[in-house]
Amino acid sequence: MIEPRDGGLNVAVTPSFDVILVGGGGAGLRAAIAIAESAPALRVAVVSKVYPMRSHTVSAEGGAAGVIAQDDSHDEHCYDTISGGDWLGDQDAIEAFVREAPQELLRLEHWGCPWSREPDGRIAVRPFGGMKKMRTWFAADKTGFHMLHTLFQTSLKYSAVVRYDEWFVTKLLVDDGRVHGVIAIELATGRIEALPARAVILCTGGCGKVFPFTTNASIKTGDGMALAYRAGAPLKDMEFVQYHPTGLPFTGILITEAARAEGGYLINKDGYRYLQDYALGTPQPKPVFRTMELGPRDRLSQAFVKELEKGRTIDTPHGPVVHLDLRHLGAALINRKLPFVRELCMKYQNIDPVTQLIPVRPVVHYMMGGVHTDIDGATPLRGLYAAGEVACVSINGANRLGSNSLPELLVFGARAGRVAAEYAAGAPAPGRHAEAQLRDEQRRLETERVQPGGRERIADLRQQMQAAMEESAGIYRTAPALSRGVETLRALQERARHLRVEDQSRTFNTERIAALELSFMLDIAEAIVASALQRQESRGAHQRTDFPRRDDNRFLAHSIAERQADGSCRVGYLPVTITRWPPAERVYGEVPPDRGLKHELSHYASSRALPS
Amino acid sequence: MNRHVAYTPYHPRWHRQRISTYWWLGRRSYFLFILRELSSLAVAWFVVWLLFLVRAASGAASYQQFLEWTRHPFVLALNIACFAFVCLHAVTWFNLAPQAMVVHVAGRRVPGWIIAASNYAALAFTTAAVVALLLLRW
Amino acid sequence: MSSHITLRVARYRPEEESESTFEDYDVPCPRDWVVLDGLNHIKDRIDGTLSFRWSCRMGICGSCGMLVNGEPKLTCATFLADYAPGPIRVEPLRNFPVIRDLIVELGDFMGKLTRVKPWIVRQVEKPLSEGEYRQTPEQLDEYKQFSMCINCMLCYSACPIYGLDPHFIGPAAIALAQRYNLDNRDEGASDRMRILSEHDGIWGCTFVGECTKVCPKHVDPAAAIQRYKLQSALDWVKGIVLPRAAS
Numbered sequence: 001m002i003e004p005r006d007g008g009l010n011v012a013v014t015p016s017f018d019v020i021l022v023g024g025g026g027a028g029l030r031a032a033i034a035i036a037e038s039a040p041a042l043r044v045a046v047v048s049k050v051y052p053m054r055s056h057t058v059s060a061e062g063g064a065a066g067v068i069a070q071d072d073s074h075d076e077h078c079y080d081t082i083s084g085g086d087w088l089g090d091q092d093a094i095e096a097f098v099r100e101a102p103q104e105l106l107r108l109e110h111w112g113c114p115w116s117r118e119p120d121g122r123i124a125v126r127p128f129g130g131m132k133k134m135r136t137w138f139a140a141d142k143t144g145f146h147m148l149h150t151l152f153q154t155s156l157k158y159s160a161v162v163r164y165d166e167w168f169v170t171k172l173l174v175d176d177g178r179v180h181g182v183i184a185i186e187l188a189t190g191r192i193e194a195l196p197a198r199a200v201i202l203c204t205g206g207c208g209k210v211f212p213f214t215t216n217a218s219i220k221t222g223d224g225m226a227l228a229y230r231a232g233a234p235l236k237d238m239e240f241v242q243y244h245p246t247g248l249p250f251t252g253i254l255i256t257e258a259a260r261a262e263g264g265y266l267i268n269k270d271g272y273r274y275l276q277d278y279a280l281g282t283p284q285p286k287p288v289f290r291t292m293e294l295g296p297r298d299r300l301s302q303a304f305v306k307e308l309e310k311g312r313t314i315d316t317p318h319g320p321v322v323h324l325d326l327r328h329l330g331a332a333l334i335n336r337k338l339p340f341v342r343e344l345c346m347k348y349q350n351i352d353p354v355t356q357l358i359p360v361r362p363v364v365h366y367m368m369g370g371v372h373t374d375i376d377g378a379t380p381l382r383g384l385y386a387a388g389e390v391a392c393v394s395i396n397g398a399n400r401l402g403s404n405s406l407p408e409l410l411v412f413g414a415r416a417g418r419v420a421a422e423y424a425a426g427a428p429a430p431g432r433h434a435e436a437q438l439r440d441e442q443r444r445l446e447t448e449r450v451q452p453g454g455r456e457r458i459a460d461l462r463q464q465m466q467a468a469m470e471e472s473a474g475i476y477r478t479a480p481a482l483s484r485g486v487e488t489l490r491a492l493q494e495r496a497r498h499l500r501v502e503d504q505s506r507t508f509n510t511e512r513i514a515a516l517e518l519s520f521m522l523d524i525a526e527a528i529v530a531s532a533l534q535r536q537e538s539r540g541a542h543q544r545t546d547f548p549r550r551d552d553n554r555f556l557a558h559s560i561a562e563r564q565a566d567g568s569c570r571v572g573y574l575p576v577t578i579t580r581w582p583p584a585e586r587v588y589g590e591v592p593p594d595r596g597l598k599h600e601l602s603h604y605a606s607s608r609a610l611p612s
Numbered sequence: 613m614n615r616h617v618a619y620t621p622y623h624p625r626w627h628r629q630r631i632s633t634y635w636w637l638g639r640r641s642y643f644l645f646i647l648r649e650l651s652s653l654a655v656a657w658f659v660v661w662l663l664f665l666v667r668a669a670s671g672a673a674s675y676q677q678f679l680e681w682t683r684h685p686f687v688l689a690l691n692i693a694c695f696a697f698v699c700l701h702a703v704t705w706f707n708l709a710p711q712a713m714v715v716h717v718a719g720r721r722v723p724g725w726i727i728a729a730s731n732y733a734a735l736a737f738t739t740a741a742v743v744a745l746l747l748l749r750w
Numbered sequence: 751m752s753s754h755i756t757l758r759v760a761r762y763r764p765e766e767e768s769e770s771t772f773e774d775y776d777v778p779c780p781r782d783w784v785v786l787d788g789l790n791h792i793k794d795r796i797d798g799t800l801s802f803r804w805s806c807r808m809g810i811c812g813s814c815g816m817l818v819n820g821e822p823k824l825t826c827a828t829f830l831a832d833y834a835p836g837p838i839r840v841e842p843l844r845n846f847p848v849i850r851d852l853i854v855e856l857g858d859f860m861g862k863l864t865r866v867k868p869w870i871v872r873q874v875e876k877p878l879s880e881g882e883y884r885q886t887p888e889q890l891d892e893y894k895q896f897s898m899c900i901n902c903m904l905c906y907s908a909c910p911i912y913g914l915d916p917h918f919i920g921p922a923a924i925a926l927a928q929r930y931n932l933d934n935r936d937e938g939a940s941d942r943m944r945i946l947s948e949h950d951g952i953w954g955c956t957f958v959g960e961c962t963k964v965c966p967k968h969v970d971p972a973a974a975i976q977r978y979k980l981q982s983a984l985d986w987v988k989g990i991v992l993p994r995a996a997s
Contacts, residue, residue: 112870121884153868219804459794502798508850624764626847712976
């Protein structure tokens with residue numbers, strides 16, 4: 001902890017840094033290491049509102065994709081990613097990502113990451129959703145946990161990296177079109193400080209908590225996205241929200257795609273593998289690439305909604321579910337490849353996947369959208385960079401393939417780190433205006449802290465926001481619902497000015513933080529709904545029942561959401577970079593899409609009878 | 613805590629919980645732990661007692677004296693109590709041994725219960741051997 | 751089964767009081783609620799001033815460690831219904847200074863973690879062009895258990911030695927050191943030996959074994975420590991008998 005130089009005054013400006021990372025997860029730590037290695041003389045600080053090993057990277061389970069098999073190629077990974085993203089991904093960025101991903105994953109292996117292995121000691125890969133070849137590296141089913149701890153423990157080697165653990169960034173310092181650092185609250189003491197820096201890299205992750213059912217942790221409140229948005233950096237593709245098809249019903253806890261990659265089936269209340277009705281191929285006893293349960297996540301989540309409409313889902317006290325069937329995989333495989341899945345099911349559902357069906361439903365999981373950056377993680381605002389889920393480069397387009405986000409953290413964390421370091425080495429020192437902005441921000445925050453009796457409970461507004469988002473920006477969207485969403489969110493923004501914060505203390509005041517996070521989330525929610533309303537087509541994870549087709553003529557473009565002076569959101573468009581893969585139809589399964597609907601119980605029974 | 617902390621208005625006072633001198637009475641597992649540690653005293657007593665025995669074995673008269681002394685109710689009670697402690701010592705030691713020793717045979721890890729069981733087996737064998745020796749009056 | 755339960759929560763507000771107190775809260779008790787759900791209910795609906803750490807709610811981030819009826823637990827993995835009819839006592843982790851309510855100061859552990867060099871140490875780094883270090887599944891199994899530590903600090907809370915002497919380096923730090931020592935890719939065992947063989951290193955441990963009992967991830971730090979003691983002792987003997995052969 002750095003003591004204020006002027007013994008106890010609330011306003012103090014600490015020694016400045018060259019690069020500040022906001023967020024200490026996979027992307028933030030990878031960027032910090034990249035800077036420490038490429039430019040060891042630079043002063044780097046990681047400012048995180050939680051201890052880095054608590055970052056949400058830790059809960060990723062399935063794996064990280066990187067081409068290493070002999071029969072695989074970069075072009076195939078590119079194609080899978082581009083088609084998975086429904087042609088909204090920028091192909092130059094995807095090509096760079098696919099090329100660098102295996103190197104980054106290998107570098108992590110050299111740093112000690114315990115990747116699962118073949119019997120001869122080489123890295124093992126598994127199949128994953130939407131991928132034509134096996135290229136997903138994995139560390140049992142706790143890949144994100146092992147990656148994050150490897151990155152965090154490796155970052156401890158570099159004494160040049162200073163950490164501000166449990167400091168909450170409230171605002172970016174901006175002057176003259178350039179970012180000059182951040183203002184942050186030290187949670188443990190309530191002290192508000194300006195941390196000047198020549199460059200800032202946002203690595204704060206996504207914003208799943210704007211929705212009611214999500215795999216995301218409580219800390220995923222879109223902080224970085226809101227900070228950038230308020231500072232004048234545009235957000236991109238915000239309407240693309242990924243629903244992961246298999247989350248547990250009450251808690252929303254993630255059941256990894258790896259369960260399906262290892263051979264799990266999704267079945268409806270009749271025991272029927274319903275995905276075959278939705279142009280995802282024919283059911284086989286073993287998993288087939290890009291088919292059935294290994295289809296892309298958006299299509300699987302949409303299939304659930306269709307099954308629900310047909311009345312073929314199972315009703316539970318926590319809403320409708322379908323079942324994930326792992327029983328045919330056997331205890332040995334489950335214990336070896338999916339031990340965490342078994343642990344979670346037994347703990348939170350009282351179910352043993354070895355002998356019982358797992359109830360699952362789609363839950364919000366990932367934001368394809370985020371802060372608009374170029375291929376190196378630079379935003380249009382000078383000095384501001386972003387990497388990881390908070391950023392939208394875009395490599396994920398309209399729908400992310402599973403196991404692409406973990407290598408994304410590494411590739412773009414490293415890129416943003418190196419580029420920010422280069423920029424910082426040549427940038428002018430942060431100016432004197434930091435103090436004035438700090439005083440303003442400090443006054444604002446302190447006034448809010450001691451504000452007597454507002455009338456709106458934080459939890460109430462949060463739940464109403466989440467309900468509005470579920471209703472208007474769910475898996476299937478319509479113009480009337482989205483418009484209602486826009487209005488509701490505007491009203492909530494208004495009511496949020498009268499928040500009741502009972503806790504007026506300084507020491508670890510988490511209610512104050514919750515209020516700040518709520519205001520961030522309301523801004524982001526508005527951007528999501530506004531972008532969704534404007535995009536009059538269906539593409540990937542954004543499905544409009546009033547515009548059910550993909551419209552490349554009008555919408556083969558990224559939505560750009562910018563905050564206006566009056567606080568509203570204006571949405572414009574930016575073309576997608578196409579290099580070698582012209583837009584085509586997005587096809588999954590091995591059969592033509594017009595196979596026709598069949599609902600045969602015997603078909604299911606016979607596929608179960610086949611030896612697995 | 614070995615960090616010097618300066619409490620200021622912007623570094624509020626941390627609350628440090630006091631550890632009671634009787635912390636070991638608070639939980640069953642802590643109490644058993646202390647008993648286990650105390651059992652080493654019982655082991656030490658038996659070493660001393662064995663040394664007395666060795667010294668007394670030099671002659672018939674001194675040996676008789678030793679036997680009488682050992683039969684004394686106080687010494688008898690002490691030996692019985694210490695024997696119980698030594699049994700606790702052995703049992704806890706054997707049960708914890710697998711955590712301290714990882715043995716590989718032919719590339720596979722030997723399961724913990726085998727390590728514990730082999731210790732018990734060794735104890736049984738040694739006991740049988742000593743009893744046999746005594747009975748056969750070697 | 752009653753539908754409500756009392757949570758007796760420890761409170762500490764350093765700006766107002768110098769001692770900690772208990773406050774009782776009545777929370778709903780549905781079958782799938784964990785203690786963390788109860789605490790969130792209090793914060794959202796009853797008393798917004800209650801502060802505690804939490805994040806993933808699935809037992810992987812390690813934030814939500816607290817004492818539940820005196821036992822160190824992850825509150826996201828501890829069900830209210832298991833404690834019916836209650837009341838349930840919720841307190842901050844033992845053996846750490848309390849900053850506020852249920853939040854403890856973790857700086858001591860963070861420093862100790864850095865001291866044991868929890869990273870791959872190599873004399874010569876293998877270039878990426880040569881591919882991965884070979885590691886068979888058996889070699890991975892050697893250290894895999896110790897790599898599961900989520901840094902939740904329940905072991906430090908259960909360890910009476912750490913409570914009595916905070917200089918003790920502690921279970922998780924030693925387990926993580928062993929995780930690297932046993933990794934066939936690492937060459938830093940001798941570096942770590944120096945740090946761990948200090949008085950406050952492994953020799954502070956008297957094998958109470960509570961750390962292993964409370965670990966939610968079955969890391970078994972006690973095993974890591976005892977095995978290391980054996981290794982350290984053998985190394986010391988080797989150093990005397992064969993001074994050049996010892997590490």
